Amino acid sequence: MFIKKRPSWALPWSEVTPEPIFRDRRRFMVGSAGVAASLFAPGLLSAASLPVSGQALMSDRMPRFSTDEKQTPLDDVVRYNNFYEFGTGKGDPARYAGEMSVDPWSVTVEGACGKPGQYALEDLLKPHNYEERIYRLRCVEAWSMVIPWVGVPLADLLEQFEPTGKAKYVYFETLHDPEQMRGQRSRFSTIDWPYQEGLRMDEAMNELSFMAVGLYGKTLPNQNGAPLRLVVPWKYGFKSIKSIVKIRFQEERPKTTWEMLAPDEYGFYANVNPEVDHPRWSQKRERRLPSGLLSPNWRETQKFNGYGEQVAHLYKGMDLRKQY
Ligand SMILES: Nc1nc2c(c(=O)[nH]1)N[C@H]1C(S)=C(S)[C@@H](COP(=O)(O)O)O[C@H]1N2
Ligand SMILES: [Mo]
DSSP, X not given: OOOOSOOTTSOOGGGOOHHHHHHHOOOEEESOHHHHHHHTOXXXXXXXXXXXXXXXXXXXXXXXXXXXXXXXXXXXXHHXXXXXXXXXXXXXXXXXXXXXXXXSOEEEEEESBSOOEEEEHHHHHTTOOOEEEEEEEEOTTSEEEEEEEEEEEHHHHHHTTOBOTTOOEEEEEEOOOTTTOHHHHOTTOOOOSSOEEEEEHHHHTSTTOEEEEEETXXXXXXXXXXXXXEEOTTBBGGGSOOSEEEEEEESSOXXXXXXXXXXXXXXXXXXXXXXXXXXXXXXXXXXXSSOOSSOOOEEEOOGGGGTHHHHGGGGTTOOTTTOO
């Protein structure tokens, strides 16, 4: 899990002069966590307190996309994961995701857009400033977390490919590489790899939709979906697809992995909704991590995970009991 080599999309500290950074709010990453933390980002965890060693990321705090709720300790964020490419146990991703190499990384962009192609990750990210947004994420299995993500608004990222009028949906795909992903080699796996997800275009362009490249001020740990993963905070966690290698704009609604696997349990929309139970369990409550046997930390689940003001209008006129 220790990233020895600086990812190719990270600028070394020595190549960055502080002044233009403040002036232009340019995106950049630094090679030295200590320097970044002490000089520019008071409140960031010091490198020593991190169980994973990512590259420090500089970002603008976005108070409008933030919450005062207690943040889930990094330890839980990196040790309790769903990333079936590395196994179905919550501890499997932390154990095995280090077997995936995330540098170099490229993303194929195709379909209804003016600028399809294969892009090196650094080229995708170059035009953007990083933001830090503290979002709740609620898993369909009824746990939830509050995480300070670093990344770029999904709308900004997608607009650079100039989607056309035919782009009604956007499809995302995770890396498929059984050599690096032991879950894809497993003969017990029922998933038809690669992992696939999608959003309606207006959902993707909503101001909340976010493409994360980091959390807690550093590049993403592999188990959380390095080097880039979606965060769609009003939807169940499975919409937040990890380790993305393909983006496609299309006219038809894409099939998604969980929808294909169990259409009665997982719909395309997957909006967090306490009124619609999962067929096998209630969705009215959630365990906020850290959650133990003695202090499970239950709380009421909010519709749209509490983001209704920003997104409820997207679903006007839809019966969310049927379009789950
Ligand atoms: N490629 C891929 N992305 C994925 C998953 C997965 O199994 N494979 N699991 C999803 C589910 S169910 C959840 S709850 C979140 C968990 O994200 P986290 O481990 O960073 O908390 O990732 C989502 N993204
Ligand atoms: Mo999930």
